Amino acid sequence: MSKSYRRPLTVALSAALGMLVLAPVVHAGPQSQTMSKQEERARRRAELGQGQQKQEEAKPALYPNATRQAPEAKASPKLMKHLQELQSRYEKDDWAGVIAKAEELAAMPTANAYEKSFAYSMAGNAAANMDDQAKAGEFFAKAVEANGMDNDGHFSTMYNLAIIQFSNEQYAESLKTMDRFLAESKSDKPEHLAFRAGVLANLDRHDEAAAIYKDLVAKNPNDKRLLMNAVAALQNGDKFDEANVLLESAYKRGMLTEKRELRALYIGYMNAQRWDDAKKVIDDGVAKGILQQDADLARDYQILAQNAYMDDKIPLAIELYKLAAPLAADGEAYLNLAKVLDYADRKAEAKAAAKQALEKGIKKPEEANRILAR
Template identity: 35%
Template sequence: MSSARTALLASAIAAALITAVTPAQAQNNRRSYIEKRADQSMTRDGDKIEEVAVLYPEATREEPRQRASGRFQRQINAMIVAQNEGEAEKAIELANELIANERTSPYDKAAAYQIAGIASAELDDVEGAIRFTQQAIDANVLENNAHFSAMRNLAAFQADADRLPEATATLERLVNETRSTRPELLLSLANAYFQIEQFDKAIPLLQQVTAGEGEPNVDALKLLLGSYALAEKPAEAIAVGQRLLAIDPNDKRLVFSVAQMHSELGQDDQATALYEGLRSKGLFTEPRDYQILYTHYYNLDGRERDVIAVVEDGLQKGVLKRDLSTLGVLAQAAYFSENMPLAIATYREAAALDPKGETGLNYAKVLSAEAMDAEARDAAKAALAKGVAKPGEAWMVIARSENALDNNAAYRAALQEASKHPETREQATRVLSQLR
């Protein structure tokens, strides 16, 4: 993919992407041991609670037979209470005591590892969270609900530590070992593939998540749009974009994304309709909105009058400011649409705002082309005074103006000045030789 194309597509889908799973997003999974004990779940006071559903019925892993030893139930409950009440440091301290005790069972230690991992994450110790949670998984003694939920936690912690390939591998293992088709798991794995730019792996998973007839999964659709776009499949991306727009036709950033992809395919009419649809609804509320639309028109042949209409609309509504950038666009569009009164008036205003004189030089050239010679000469001199980058061009405007005004000595002097600069040396020298 070319760098220009990559930049355009990245801009187009910026609003549609979702980020990697983070520990905050995994909060519901982190209480796996506390809330998802399959056969002997306890309240924080140690009372028996109703058995929970099996979350991974198709898992290839057999349910382990080990369970918590009654001897350490009080310490385990205390650890759970500390975690439930937000006392993360205390929970880690109690977990470490259980882990260090030679008499605790492998199950007790695994439960302590899992709680310590959760508590470490809540203390922003991501590396500690990864280490403890990996140990809980490696023990391979927790019931399936807790074991696989620990994998989800681990992937979240790895992603939070920017260890994206490891997070992806963890999620791959989770999906493969559970044989789960739960949308949230498939979306997590697809998101991981997206983050490491394996779009062709993300797409089938996202197609599966978004294929149902129920409530549309907006996050999955947005990620699918982004995956198609960055996999250089703009037609498929547009189709997904249309599904999203059917859900929320006023999603401005999404409209811009889909419109830009239409432009990428040369479907300029469709892009224009989307942009103008937003503008007609009064949803252009930021300068960037108008800038995107007038740039769209500027890149189309013969649409300079539309550029003018968009800029003037933005100025009238106060969304665009009469700054150098905006006035420069308006002046150029007016010039190329042969609206010389507007071009001259706008260049004059813009030239006054330009500290470098470049706009002033363009203003002088327009005046010279319109045979407004005295004004062109004065504008060129003003540009020179500001230090214009190509002074030779300004001197040539002055020379033409002086010649038209029959100021022969000034004409020759301006040509001599123009001959000193590389951009006009050849032209000025040739004219001077013809005067001798």
């Protein structure tokens, strides 16, 4: 066969190479973002005179820089029994009972702003625990609107509202709530800023999301979750080179320890046509046991093999197809191997590979049969 003739391979490089898009990671669970369930219950018991008030008062504020002036309204003696009953139902995980009592209490003509906020926030947590996210959002919104709790309770509830809106795919509403939350609470906590970035990403405002994530990564270089969120935002914003810089830095520091993380890096290298770098990462991942011998790895080996073939690196292409073929779900990699071996005038090996291709199944068996007929 003339060396100037190239038999087309089965897998087209342009079709096989897709960017790896990682979904932004956002934790969205009610009540757990700013204080634990135990802390929340202790705070509420203290407010109702059932806990160690002095200890609660001595605890640092969650939002020390808040611009909101906390209201002075507290639970009135007249409704204290109702509030304590509400708290008791909550402690017993009686979520339906909590909601019924909260609605009853909030509707009382004598209920003040604090009592309404307290009742609605309890109902919101109860609805969230019942997985009724829509109802939880309604109750949290009412709790914020009543504006009766101290800053810790008020902003924790507002943050929960933003999370519930996010989980309900109400991204514009969630962003509006988060913007208010950050403006009024003046929080600079990474989890709050990262959550806003996640909302922006889901609104396809990837450049803004990436800017926030990159700033957070610069301040928290060892936080892998932030790093991968930044990579996802940059990739979605078509800023592959910037994503590769972050991943490469993390790789050199030994941070990429999972399959999806290594794939993000070496597929980023492939998209940048840095084939040798991609192969080094794959080899390293296989050697360390991070990359498993599976169909994903077979496909990625084939991409590298096809590039080697097109660059006239025939021995390397053969080596890579030999790695890919046993892992692939079908016989297409064996067929490609047979074609490259045939091109290299290694007829006996080409025929053996063609037979294996037919045994595993290929879309065009006539191509393997042509090699076998020579």
